[in-house]
Amino acid sequence: MEPLSWTGALGTILDPILYILGPAFAALLVLRALVAGVMAAPTMRTNPDGTLTAVSGGLPVMIPRLSNWAGLAFGLLVVAYLLAGAIMGAHGAGIIGGISQQLVPVWLSLIALFVASITFKRRLGLYGKLFDSTIGMVGFALVMFWVFVGIYAGFDMLITHDPLSQVSGMKNKGPGIPMRGATAEEFQWYLLGGDNLARDVFSRVLSGATIVIAIAPLATLFAFMVGITLGLPAGYYGGKLDTFLSFLANLILAFPVILLFYLLVTPEIVQTGLPQFMAVVLFFFPLIFFAVLIHSRYRTQPGKNTLWLAVVLVPLFLLYMSAINGEGTKVNIWPLDFFDIPPGILVVFVSVVFVNSPTVFRIVRGLAMDIKTRDYVAAAQTRGERPWYIMLWEILPNARGPLIVDFCLRIGYTTILLGTLGFFGLGLPPESPDWGSTINDGRKLLSIYLHPALPPAFALLTLVLGLNLLADGLREESLRD
Amino acid sequence: MLLTALCLTFIVFFLTNLYPNLEKLAKNQGNFRMSDEQVATFLENRGYLQPLPIKYGQWLGVLPGYSIVGTDGKLREKCRAGEDITEPQTAFCGVLQGDWGQSTVFKDTVSSIIGTRLGLTGNLMLWVFLLMVPSALLVGILAGMREGSGLDRSLSTFSITTTATPEYVSGVILIAVFSSSAVGLKWFKGTATSAMEGANFENFFLPVLTIALYGMGYIARMTRASMAEVMTAQYIRTARLKGVSFKNIVVKHALRNALIAPFTVIMLQFPWLLNGVVIVETLFNYKGFGWVLVQAAGNNDIELLLGVSVVSVVVVLVTQLISDIGYVYLNPRIKVS
Numbered sequence: 107m108e109p110l111s112w113t114g115a116l117g118t119i120l121d122p123i124l125y126i127l128g129p130a131f132a133a134l135l136v137l138r139a140l141v142a143g144v145m146a147a148p149t150m151r152t153n154p155d156g157t158l159t160a161v162s163g164g165l166p167v168m169i170p171r172l173s174n175w176a177g178l179a180f181g182l183l184v185v186a187y188l189l190a191g192a193i194m195g196a197h198g199a200g201i202i203g204g205i206s207q208q209l210v211p212v213w214l215s216l217i218a219l220f221v222a223s224i225t226f227k228r229r230l231g232l233y234g235k236l237f238d239s240t241i242g243m244v245g246f247a248l249v250m251f252w253v254f255v256g257i258y259a260g261f262d263m264l265i266t267h268d269p270l271s272q273v274s275g276m277k278n279k280g281p282g283i284p285m286r287g288a289t290a291e292e293f294q295w296y297l298l299g300g301d302n303l304a305r306d307v308f309s310r311v312l313s314g315a316t317i318v319i320a321i322a323p324l325a326t327l328f329a330f331m332v333g334i335t336l337g338l339p340a341g342y343y344g345g346k347l348d349t350f351l352s353f354l355a356n357l358i359l360a361f362p363v364i365l366l367f368y369l370l371v372t373p374e375i376v377q378t379g380l381p382q383f384m385a386v387v388l389f390f391f392p393l394i395f396f397a398v399l400i401h402s403r404y405r406t407q408p409g410k411n412t413l414w415l416a417v418v419l420v421p422l423f424l425l426y427m428s429a430i431n432g433e434g435t436k437v438n439i440w441p442l443d444f445f446d447i448p449p450g451i452l453v454v455f456v457s458v459v460f461v462n463s464p465t466v467f468r469i470v471r472g473l474a475m476d477i478k479t480r481d482y483v484a485a486a487q488t489r490g491e492r493p494w495y496i497m498l499w500e501i502l503p504n505a506r507g508p509l510i511v512d513f514c515l516r517i518g519y520t521t522i523l524l525g526t527l528g529f530f531g532l533g534l535p536p537e538s539p540d541w542g543s544t545i546n547d548g549r550k551l552l553s554i555y556l557h558p559a560l561p562p563a564f565a566l567l568t569l570v571l572g573l574n575l576l577a578d579g580l581r582e583e584s585l586r587d
Numbered sequence: 588m589l590l591t592a593l594c595l596t597f598i599v600f601f602l603t604n605l606y607p608n609l610e611k612l613a614k615n616q617g618n619f620r621m622s623d624e625q626v627a628t629f630l631e632n633r634g635y636l637q638p639l640p641i642k643y644g645q646w647l648g649v650l651p652g653y654s655i656v657g658t659d660g661k662l663r664e665k666c667r668a669g670e671d672i673t674e675p676q677t678a679f680c681g682v683l684q685g686d687w688g689q690s691t692v693f694k695d696t697v698s699s700i701i702g703t704r705l706g707l708t709g710n711l712m713l714w715v716f717l718l719m720v721p722s723a724l725l726v727g728i729l730a731g732m733r734e735g736s737g738l739d740r741s742l743s744t745f746s747i748t749t750t751a752t753p754e755y756v757s758g759v760i761l762i763a764v765f766s767s768s769a770v771g772l773k774w775f776k777g778t779a780t781s782a783m784e785g786a787n788f789e790n791f792f793l794p795v796l797t798i799a800l801y802g803m804g805y806i807a808r809m810t811r812a813s814m815a816e817v818m819t820a821q822y823i824r825t826a827r828l829k830g831v832s833f834k835n836i837v838v839k840h841a842l843r844n845a846l847i848a849p850f851t852v853i854m855l856q857f858p859w860l861l862n863g864v865v866i867v868e869t870l871f872n873y874k875g876f877g878w879v880l881v882q883a884a885g886n887n888d889i890e891l892l893l894g895v896s897v898v899s900v901v902v903v904l905v906t907q908l909i910s911d912i913g914y915v916y917l918n919p920r921i922k923v924s
Contacts, residue, residue, distance in 0.1 A: 135741065372887075
């Protein structure tokens with residue numbers, strides 16, 4: 107079989123357009139930035155109906171308009187590539203077509219999500235407002251793309267080959283090479299080539315998304331639980347408690363992250379059970395958080411209090427015990443063990459939570475110190491509310507804006523940390539398809555073979571970029587109120 | 588600050604002295620097929636099995652170094668390691684006495700290793716700062732002087748992209764574009780090993796650029812935010828109404844006030860840069876401080892690791908101090924009382 111080209115038959119029509127439009131668009135963007143920096147802004151005239159018209163036309167008006175048109179055309183071209191590719195598949199539209207066709211479930215989910223969200227955006231609160239800002243929408247699209255890829259790849263849907271299986275003869279083969287000895291049911295090509303152990307790069311990148319999507323948001327959530335549970339009292343009470351907790355937080359922050367990882371994640375340390383004991387402590391914080399949250403609210407209504415506490419805490423406690431308990435490890439005390447977290451994942455998870463929580467602590471502490479001087483807190487104090495009620499039901503909801511924005515940024519940072527761990531070969535097993543490990547594998551032969559290292563690098567880049575843009579959009583929209 | 592340093596080194600000490608780590612050390616030092624008892628006597632004879640606080644005191648130099656007659660009849664002392672001695676002698680040799688101990692991987696004194704490696708990394712950091720700070724400030728000021736303009740939007744997108752690109756991603760992409768022998772431009776070298784003897788543009792630019800890019804975006808965004816805030820201030824409007832040209836407003840009125848916030852950010856960037864240094868030195872095979880950290884941590888080289896962590900903690904704490912002091916000097920509204 108012939109190796110695939112990048113765009114296949116589709117390329118004969120669309121490629122020439124790309125070669126003209128791409129450089130033109132890039133040149134216009136550069137020109138636009140130059141014009142905006144060097145030349146004065148166009149003089150405006152206010153029309154009777156309130157709109158603005160530029161009086162002194164010329165370059166400052168023309169260039170942005172032209173670049174907008176070029177951008178639109180470029181966007182349409184990309185959509186054309188993907189759409190035609192999804193229909194024609196790898197046979198007609200080459201590698202891009204193959205990838206696009208493989209990702210059809212993701213495209214459909216994305217379109218459904220966006221159509222639904224934009225239709226109902228006025229009723230969806232802050233989430234709906236996100237669709238008013240272009241940057242926020244672009245970021246959200248990038249993030250959701252990888253979320254859907256991660257979920258579907260987790261159910262073995264999008265990937266073309268097993269991410270761990272090696273096929274002889276495919277070692278370091280370039281993108282689009284037909285798979286040697288492929289049977290009729292199997293996918294016929296390695297879309298993005300094979301890596302140095304002859305595994306399919308495309309499938310590995312998609313499976314890597316599953317790992318990131320599974321770990322990063324959850325680890326960030328745990329870090330937030332720890333940071334909130336400790337940061338609120340530190341900021342609210344101040345005094346000795348604050349001094350002590352801040353000292354601890356600064357202690358962890360003064361550590362170079364990589365040194366900490368090397369000290370916590372080596373197999374020898376895992377043998378001692380230290381990460382598991384840390385998990386015992388760190389995973390307990392969500393329980394404390396929810397217990398205090400519910401108790402402080404329904405303290406005066408014992409019936410409701412007990413009900414809610416039971417409904418929330420019993421499942422959480424069972425999850426907690428199953429998570430920390432492991433057959434044949436240092437912590438093995440609980441009979442009802444529903445699942446075992448693989449030790450590598452647990453260690454990575456714990457160390458990422460551990461590294462992130464001091465920063466969250468500092469943010470929450472600062473917010474609490476700021477908000478506790480407000481009038482509504484004073485009012486609650488005069489009413490005779492308990493301190494924990496004030497912290498969790500008066501201060502925390504009013505700190506949600508900055509916290510949500512930081513949550514998005516922090517998921518991105520956690521993704522980077524996970525990549526760093528993979529890059530140094532710490533924690534996850536070496537054949538694991540996570541992006542950090544694949545980049546580390548690929549970089550060794552980087553000067554000869556580019557294709558194993560670049561796709562995971564771009565995947566990580568786009569996900570983190572999406573999260574940053576999303577945070578930016580959220581910040582803009584929440585400031586607008 | 589001293590307390591922080593002491594706590595941190597103690598944590599490192601504790602983690603590196605856990606028994607499985609010592610076992611690995613013993614097997615690396617002796618031979619890999621030692622039995623458990625052999626490992627125990629090996630460690631016992633070299634003073635590794637003393638109680639943790641005592642070992643820590645010895646390393647610090649507040650307790651006299653051990654002097655143990657081993658099971659094989661040989662006398663070993665911490666302060667005269669590797670010497671053939673017969674007479675026991677009490678001596679202090681810890682960090683306080685200026686003795687940082689011996690590296691078990693490099694077979695050299697820790698102070699000399701850290702000295703040379705820190706010099707190499709210092710060279711790298713110098714160029715990173717020379718590239719990163721001016722360009723970040725320039726980008727931030729250009730973006731912040733007209734908030735919401737096309738220039739602002741394109742420069743902001745650029746800085747968001749660089750903050751979203753960790754070093755191991757940007758490094759890989761830069762190597763692929765500029766130095767790959769397959770399709771790349773072949774302008775620069777993909778490794779910086781030769782830069783350790785003679786750094787030149789060809790072998791040193793890529794690692795410097797890789798670290799600088801990641802830090803740059805953050806500083807640029809901070810500068811932009813503070814510049815945008817200053818540009819809406821009353822005195823800028825006054826200057827505008829007086830008819831001062833836009834260029835003069837930016838350069839003479841806004842700039843100094845806009846640079847206060849970025850200064851602290853630049854200083855607090857140091858600990859993050861340390862991370863970047865470790866990644867970039869591994870990626871480009873530049874054997875500096877970060878590379879030593881990886882080697883020491885990978886081989887559980889206790890005394891070298893302690894030296895490395897002391898240095899990095901001191902760097903972090905000193906930069907925090909400088910940032911506080913500098914903030915007071917730059918901002919006339921804050922007085923030292």
